[in-house]
Amino acid sequence: MIRALIRYLVFFLVAGALVYAGYRMLTPATTKTVATEKSEKEEHSDSVAMSDAKVAAAEIELAKAASAVLHDSLLLNGMVQANQESLVQITPRFPGVVREVRKRIGDHVEKGDVLAIVESNQSLTPYELKAALAGTIIDRQTTLGEYVSEQKPAFVIADLSTVWVDFSVYRRDLSRVKVGDQILIDPADGGPKIEAKISYVSPVGSSETQSALARAVVRNAEQRLRPGLFATGRLNLSAKKVAIAVKSSALQTVENRTVVFVRDGEKFEARDVEIGERDQDFVEVTFGVLEGDLYAAKNSFIVKAELAKGGAEDND
Numbered sequence: 674m675i676r677a678l679i680r681y682l683v684f685f686l687v688a689g690a691l692v693y694a695g696y697r698m699l700t701p702a703t704t705k706t707v708a709t710e711k712s713e714k715e716e717h718s719d720s721v722a723m724s725d726a727k728v729a730a731a732e733i734e735l736a737k738a739a740s741a742v743l744h745d746s747l748l749l750n751g752m753v754q755a756n757q758e759s760l761v762q763i764t765p766r767f768p769g770v771v772r773e774v775r776k777r778i779g780d781h782v783e784k785g786d787v788l789a790i791v792e793s794n795q796s797l798t799p800y801e802l803k804a805a806l807a808g809t810i811i812d813r814q815t816t817l818g819e820y821v822s823e824q825k826p827a828f829v830i831a832d833l834s835t836v837w838v839d840f841s842v843y844r845r846d847l848s849r850v851k852v853g854d855q856i857l858i859d860p861a862d863g864g865p866k867i868e869a870k871i872s873y874v875s876p877v878g879s880s881e882t883q884s885a886l887a888r889a890v891v892r893n894a895e896q897r898l899r900p901g902l903f904a905t906g907r908l909n910l911s912a913k914k915v916a917i918a919v920k921s922s923a924l925q926t927v928e929n930r931t932v933v934f935v936r937d938g939e940k941f942e943a944r945d946v947e948i949g950e951r952d953q954d955f956v957e958v959t960f961g962v963l964e965g966d967l968y969a970a971k972n973s974f975i976v977k978a979e980l981a982k983g984g985a986e987d988n989d
Contacts, residue, residue: 733975747849772799851874
């Protein structure tokens with residue numbers, strides 16, 4: 674009886690040891706599989722596949738990371754004015770009545786063109802008002818049958834091949850603006866910016882706006898700058914060359930990380946980056962992107978949305 678109990682006890686001990694050994698052998702494999710699946714899932718969540726056709730349809734601009742020159746700049750608001758040094762007011766020589774009007778606002782005239790016919794009150798004979806300058810009529814203060822005199826100009830003619838763009842510079846920035854500084858002017862017409870230089874900085878300021886005037890004389894052969902309209906200008910103050918830079922629009926935030934989507938085959942990889950200095954167009958990359966890497970420079974938010982969509986599908 675005792676021997677039988679001992680045999681049963683030994684059997685149960687051996688069986689328990691075998692079960693425990695089997696559990697120990699299976700557990701690491703299971704853990705390893707889960708860890709591998711988790712690693713693969715994390716790797717998958719940081720990249721998203723997009724065909725070239727899909728990239729083109731989404732208008733995602735691709736660019737190569739490369740060196741760039743970053744500019745320290747100042748944005749100024751301005752107003753386009755006629756160049757007062759190329760402007761003339763046409764005033765009647767004698768008082769009289771306008772008998773004929775030949776030119777109107779917007780007309781281009783040559784020097785000597787007849788603008789109007791005025792009948793003199795003194796002699797009752799007509800005389801001609803002529804253009805004293807080739808240019809565009811930008812103002813007319815007379816109509817047919819109206820009485821005119823030398824007290825008020827009848828026409829204003831301006832040569833609009835050059836114009837003034839007058840910028841307001843706040844007092845805190847006045848020490849940074851100098852004659853000869855380069856400025857890029859945006860007429861907000863969808864065209865390229867116009868290069869010019871500051872030609873004048875006013876020695877006096879406005880008590881109302883606490884600002885002073887800085888003026889650029891700008892070539893206007895294409896008539897993109899029209900007197901009376903607003904324009905903005907970006908004044909270039911200094912320049913610094915950096916080894917690697919990407920467009921500012923390439924930066925996105927994914928799970929509180931700053932990333933750039935780098936193109937690899939038909940996939941975009943969310944590459945963690947460290948950034949340095951920046952200007953309005955480019956940002957320096959000090960870590961995370963190599964020279965020559967192809968990245969999503971424009972509409973990169975679409976890649977971010979595709980990445981999030983992929984992550985959501987994996988969670989489902």
